[in-house]
Ligand SMILES: Cc1cc2nc3c(=O)[nH]c(=O)nc-3n(C[C@H](O)[C@H](O)[C@H](O)COP(=O)(O)OP(=O)(O)OC[C@H]3O[C@@H](n4cnc5c(N)ncnc54)[C@H](O)[C@@H]3O)c2cc1C
Ligand SMILES: *[C@@H]1O[C@H](CO)[C@@H](O)[C@H](O)[C@H]1NC(C)=O
Ligand SMILES: *[C@@H]1O[C@H](CO)[C@@H](O)[C@H](O)[C@H]1NC(C)=O
Ligand SMILES: *[C@@H]1O[C@H](CO)[C@@H](O)[C@H](O)[C@H]1NC(C)=O
Ligand SMILES: *[C@@H]1O[C@H](CO)[C@@H](O)[C@H](O)[C@H]1NC(C)=O
Ligand SMILES: *[C@@H]1O[C@H](CO)[C@@H](O)[C@H](O)[C@H]1NC(C)=O
Ligand SMILES: *[C@@H]1O[C@H](CO)[C@@H](O)[C@H](O)[C@H]1NC(C)=O
């Protein structure tokens with residue numbers, strides 16, 4: 001008896017040692033990959049380690065659940081250096097991540113225990129009046145783009161809240177305040193500067209490479225690392241909008257305002273995010289309103305503005321000021337999920353009120369600080385602004401869907417599973433409510449930048465999967481980009 005206990009203890013000890021040794025070996029080899037990278041890059045780039053200020057900034061993310069300690073971070077300064085780095089990572093099969101603005105809410109999508117690539121040195125924002133485009137580096141935040149191009153009287157189709165990166169937003173889809181006028185962000189990319197998985201730098205346009213142009217529009221980090229986006233520019237003056245935090249108990253008026261908006265508004269200059277929130281247990285509606293002119297026509301937002309409010313900061317302002325008016329809550333654990341609706345109905349809006357109340361009672365005691373269901377209203381036709389554009393997402397434009405974004409933020413790591421289970425359950429319940437009303441959405445495409453990481457890939461890319469797999473086979477046969485996290489497309493056999 002004693003002997004067998006000793007034997008078991010010995011096995012446990014040996015196994016423990018083995019695991020430890022394997023881990024140390026892995027760590028040693030990742031570390032040596034870092035050194036190899038440091039030796040091969042130009043002086044425009046840098047490699048950093050724990051303790052360096054650059055390293056801390058490089059691994060930083062909007063959600064603390066998206067932060068990982070990496071063996072090192074790399075800030076490439078040229079596309080050629082990105083190529084050298086990708087070749088070394090591919091040859092050594094080293095896990096890595098590529099970060100733009102670091103707003104991915106799925107853990108491991110832009111963070112890694114291996115090598116963290118931070119694109120921050122690709123910081124250029126250059127307007128070209130002749131071609132009516134803005135060249136934007138892949139490390140730039142939308143705040144930076146707006147602050148530079150607005151004084152020039154132009155704008156691009158970009159983010160609606162402060163801190164979001166151009167890269168992840170612009171490679172996944174990009175629902176913007178300008179989407180009702182000009183489509184998704186991915187519809188407005190004229191050219192990509194792309195470092196292919198084998199390290200070759202190339203320019204991609206719809207004409208020069210229809211396959212990669214299609215694949216990059218929604219295909220995230222599967223086809224290489226983008227270093228520069230050339231975006232379509234549009235004239236831009238002062239806008240109107242801001243945040244309205246309505247009083248608790250006003251959901252009936254809020255739902256009526258949304259339904260009237262859906263029924264009556266057809267002016268493409270509008271943008272609106274209508275949210276159902278619990279802020280530390282206080283359940284209330286919040287709206288972020290937008291109109292692309294200094295003053296909106298009468299009638300469009302009157303019903304929202306008539307609702308008793310705790311805070312109203314609407315007015316004439318710049319786009320930059322508008323996206324920064326929406327609040328800047330960061331530093332929490334977080335998860336997103338999504339439901340694609342054909343349309344919002346009274347039943348669905350009532351269900352949203354119930355969800356907010358129901359989950360507020362259950363999740364606030366478990367350290368939730370802010371839980372939100374965000375209704376984004378787009379007008380019919382918002383996906384048809386650029387006929388002929390081929391994109392990986394959405395897989396079909398025949399039936400434009402309205403993405404609900406569920407966003408949960410909390411504080412305690414012990415609540416991670418409960419929060420993730422809850423957000424999925426809520427999305428499933430709301431899907432069932434819409435299906436019961438006849439909306440055919442149980443298998444409908446979802447937006448990858450909002451979807452939780454357990455979502456099957458086919459839900460994002462649908463019938464585009466075979467073409468994406470074929471392009472993957474052609475451009476990344478060694479699956480170098482598979483060493484990075486995210487929505488991973490596997491090459492077709
Ligand atoms: C507060 C907040 C507000 C948001 N608002 C909106 C909104 O209004 N509309 C909307 O559509 N979405 C919105 N989102 C979702 C947003 O689009 C995604 O979080 C997006 O991933 C952010 O891009 P990023 O560069 O900041 O992310 P990152 O976390 O840096 O990257 C996201 C993904 O893109 C990949 N990637 C990054 N850079 C590159 C590159 N150079 N080359 C190849 N792959 C790269 C990463 O590997 C990762 O898979 C919001 C998110 C948050 C947290
Ligand atoms: C592995 O790493 C651990 C922790 O750093 C250390 O205690 C141990 O001595 C290392 N073992 C080997 C074989 O390097
Ligand atoms: C190995 O690296 C991982 C991630 O970088 C880290 O979590 C772990 O503690 C390291 N182990 C050792 C033994 O250093
Ligand atoms: C890509 O286009 C830019 C001009 O925008 C040009 O300077 C560069 O040489 C091109 N790169 C390649 C690899 O063709
Ligand atoms: C938002 O918060 C981050 C982190 O605290 C900060 O770096 C950034 O400047 C803030 N942005 C605004 C517009 O306040
Ligand atoms: C409220 O939401 C919960 C959780 O989704 C659900 O179980 C319940 O049936 C809903 N109640 C009503 C009245 O819709
Ligand atoms: C989050 O947790 C930290 C410590 O775990 C605590 O100091 C902080 O006050 C908490 N914040 C909120 C908003 O609960």
Ligand SMILES: *[C@@H]1O[C@H](CO)[C@@H](O)[C@H](O)[C@H]1NC(C)=O
Pocket residue numbers: 440441443444445
């Ligand atoms: C329902 O949607 C699925 C895809 O989401 C589609 O394949 C199917 O044809 C649709 N059914 C009807 C009846 O429209």
Ligand SMILES: *[C@@H]1O[C@H](CO)[C@@H](O)[C@H](O)[C@H]1NC(C)=O
Pocket residue numbers: 196198199200474475
């Ligand atoms: C990298 O891949 C591209 C596209 O497949 C190819 O044209 C190019 O020759 C390759 N470069 C190298 C160095 O193999």
